[in-house]
Amino acid sequence: MVRTPLTPLERERGRHLGLLLRQARGERSMAEVAAAAGISAETLRKIETGRAPTPAFFTVAALAGALGLALDQVAARCAEITEVPEEEAPAAA
């Protein structure tokens, strides 16, 4: 295999990142924040719901800027994710 598929840990980290961004968005609409960050609302939705677990650096940077978040804080919070919840870690994988 050439490009390693995302590990469950990476997916969990992406889910965490999505939650962070969603919390920071607060009451603002997805469309508004997405427009402010210069990305599509669909992409923001995928990131927030964890369906795009490893978005591009500049995408996250633009979102952090639009949401008033510090990138280092975001990265630190995501780096805390070091294990996958058992409910989310199927034994078959």
Added chain:
Amino acid sequence: MVRTPLTPLERERGRHLGLLLRQARGERSMAEVAAAAGISAETLRKIETGRAPTPAFFTVAALAGALGLALDQVAARCAEITEVPEEEAPAAA
């Protein structure tokens, strides 16, 4: 077109990001830094040379961690890139 191809500005920004990382790497070898960041040396090389202009967020975060860089500083430096050098901006594009 569905996924917008990278604009010349995005490529220029990626080139800038690569230079930042290379400077921060200093005398250390690519293999060493790549291993410290948990990525392949090939990927690090592509990022440093600007051939992968929009790397994943966690990839940059891991590199910044391995290099002792602050993500906000990196993003801010890259955000300064708002125009493409004329030599690099073909009129045909």
Added chain:
DNA sequence: TCTTATACCGGTATTAGTATCACGTCCATG
């Protein structure tokens, strides 16, 4: 000279991010 290490480059393979479209749900408002 030969070997080794480092880095650059091209190609190739595979997965993932980004964007658009369509449809469905929920909720508030008319």
Added chain:
DNA sequence: CATGGACGTGATACTAATACCGGTATAAGA
């Protein structure tokens, strides 16, 4: 009830990131 907005989900299209391979170049050392 109808309508619209916001969010969710799935499919589809296309580009890009990541990784591995082989080849090349250069510099240092035996």
